Structures are given as C-alpha cells and as structure tokens.
Amino acid sequence: MLEVRDVSFQYESGEPVLEHMNIQIEEGEFIGLGGRNGCGKTTVTRLLMGLEQPTSGEILHDGKVINGDDASVRSRFMGYVFQRPERQMFRPTVREEAAYGPQQLGMSREDVDAAVRDALAATDLTHLADAYPPNLNRGEKQRVAIASAIAMHTKYLILDEPTSGQDSADKEMLMTLLTDLNRKGMTILLITHDMDILARYCKRVLVIGNRTKAFDGTPEDLFTKRSDLYDLGLSRPDAVTLSMAVPGLGYCKSMQEFTAAMVQRLGGNH
Ligand SMILES: Nc1ncnc2c1ncn2[C@@H]1O[C@H](COP(=O)(O)OP(=O)(O)O)[C@@H](O)[C@H]1O
Numbered sequence: 001m002l003e004v005r006d007v008s009f010q011y012e013s014g015e016p017v018l019e020h021m022n023i024q025i026e027e028g029e030f031i032g033l034g035g036r037n038g039c040g041k042t043t044v045t046r047l048l049m050g051l052e053q054p055t056s057g058e059i060l061h062d063g064k065v066i067n068g069d070d071a072s073v074r075s076r077f078m079g080y081v082f083q084r085p086e087r088q089m090f091r092p093t094v095r096e097e098a099a100y101g102p103q104q105l106g107m108s109r110e111d112v113d114a115a116v117r118d119a120l121a122a123t124d125l126t127h128l129a130d131a132y133p134p135n136l137n138r139g140e141k142q143r144v145a146i147a148s149a150i151a152m153h154t155k156y157l158i159l160d161e162p163t164s165g166q167d168s169a170d171k172e173m174l175m176t177l178l179t180d181l182n183r184k185g186m187t188i189l190l191i192t193h194d195m196d197i198l199a200r201y202c203k204r205v206l207v208i209g210n211r212t213k214a215f216d217g218t219p220e221d222l223f224t225k226r227s228d229l230y231d232l233g234l235s236r237p238d239a240v241t242l243s244m245a246v247p248g249l250g251y252c253k254s255m256q257e258f259t260a261a262m263v264q265r266l267g268g269n270h
C-alpha cells in the first residue's frame with residue numbers, strides 16, 4: 001500500500017498547494033486522479049515519487065515512512081510516466097533506456113536482457129529497440145517509460161496526463177495496455193482531464209479541490225451524485241448523462257454500454 005498521510009506542501013516560491021491531504025492506494029487498484037488545472041495533481045505524484053518533500057506529513061509504503069528515501073530508491077516499486085516523457089530519457093537507444101533500471105538493481109546480464117525483451121514486447125516496442133528515444137512520437141516515448149517500469153517489475157505505475165493531445169486510436173492503445181497491466185497486478189494511478197477515461201477505465205476516482213481531497217469514490221458516485229462537478233473542474237460524460245435521462249436504464253459508463261442497454265430495451269419491447 002502507498003499512503004499520503006496528513007501531507008501539506010508548498011513550493012518555496014509559492015502559496016500552499018496541498019493542506020492535510022490523505023490518500024491510501026491499495027495494490028491492484030486502477031485509480032484516476034482529477035481536478036482543475038493547477039489544483040496539485042502533478043505535485044501529489046511528485047511527492048509520491050520523492051521528487052518533492054512534504055512541508056509536513058508523511059509518505060508511507062507498506063506501512064513504512066519513506067520520506068527519507070529518494071526517487072531512485074522509490075523507483076524500485078514505482079514507475080512514472082512524465083507529462084513530457086522526453087524529460088526522463090537519457091540513453092541512446094530504447095533498449096538501453098529500458099535496461100537502465102534493472103542494471104541499477106544489479107541484475108545479471110541475462111536477467112536484464114530477458115526483462116527488457118519482455119518489457120519491449122508488452123509495450124509493442126520490439127521493432128524500435130534500437131531507435132533513439134528523442135526521435136519517437138509521444139505515444140512511443142510514453143511506452144518506453146512504461147517499458148522501463150515493466151522491466152523493473154514495479155508494483156505501481158503513475159502516469160501524468162498521458163492521453164492529453166492524443167488522437168482516439170493512440171488513447172485506446174494506451175488504455176488497453178494499462179488495463180492489461182492492471183489485470184496482471186500492476187497498480188495504476190492515472191492523472192487525467194478526460195471524463196470518459198475516468199468513467200470507463202478507472203475503478204476509483206480521487207479529486208483534488210480547495211487544496212485537499214474533495215472526492216474519493218467510484219466514478220458512478222462521482223458522476224451521478226455530486227452536484228459540484230463544475231466547481232471541481234469536471235463534467236459528466238455524455239454516456240452518463242444519457243443513461244440518467246432514460247428512466248430505469250441504469251448507469252452506463254461508456255457510449256458502448258449505453259447503446260447496448262438501449263438495444264436490449266428496445267428489443268424487449270417488441
Ligand atoms: N516548481 C514550481 N514552483 C512553484 N510553484 C509551482 C511549481 N510547480 C507547480 N507550481 C504551482 O503549484 C500549483 C499546483 O501545480 P500542479 O501540481 O502542477 O497542478 P496540476 O498538475 O493539478 O495542474 C499550481 O499553482 C502551480 O502553479
């Protein structure tokens with residue numbers, strides 16, 4: 001489990017960003033993290049990663065305070081995909097980039113090679129193993145960062161707005177990959193502004209508002225019960241709005257579900 005316990009934080013130059021924030025993340029979860037621009041989403045994940053230190057409060061891993069463990073120690077169990085993944089790539093090839101973490105762990109040459117081979121296959125990068133990472137497109141760079149986490153067998157993977165600015169095919173590919181990794185046991189924490197992704201893929205949603213956690217629950221509860229979505233910088237996905245407008249239809253988390261529910265209902269009436 002990863003835990004943010006009573007954490008407050010402010011950058012040296014600025015106002016308080018987070019006040020008395022509490023989050024618990026269990027292994028195996030698929031969590032979306034939302035909230036308006038500048039509310040502190042990236043900051044929370046940097047605190048988890050050890051790239052920032054809380055002004056007060058604690059970060060815990062499996063019950064142990066890890067405030068003193070730097071980012072390189074935490075990268076053994078936490079992978080991270082930056083909003084601009086090129087900023088985390090320093091090796092001349094995709095293969096070497098993915099091999100860096102396992103090498104730092106002191107794995108044998110054969111184990112590193114096997115871990116990298118599996119990680120590149122899982123992220124559909126085998127054909128780009130010898131490519132220079134800066135030459136890749138954004139989706140490919142993200143997959144290199146994910147491959148690095150897979151090669152390290154990290155328990156957690158944190159992604160900062162990976163789908164913003166991507167077309168729907170890239171989005172679908174990434175979300176399919178994340179769903180698959182989650183099924184195999186990886187815990188996913190995904191920052192996103194995409195309401196359809198929160199509804200369709202996330203089992204739990206955290207929202208930051210007013211410098212602390214403003215919501216923690218299922219996407220269904222968020223989108224059907226909260227009357228302050230606008231204030232939180234969120235909106236209700238069309239599929240949810242439509243399903244709520246049809247009496248008795250039940251909650252639909254995607255247009256596919258809504259369409260299927262309508263087809264079934266119309267079929268039943270004939
Ligand atoms: N390096 C920094 N120095 C000073 N202020 C920062 C820094 N990074 C972010 N901030 C400020 O902290 C707040 C939270 O930022 P951030 O966590 O990036 O929000 P989000 O990811 O939700 O958009 C914002 O007001 C932002 O301007």
Ligand SMILES: [Mg+2]
Nearest residue numbers: 041042043160
């Ligand atoms: Mg951000």
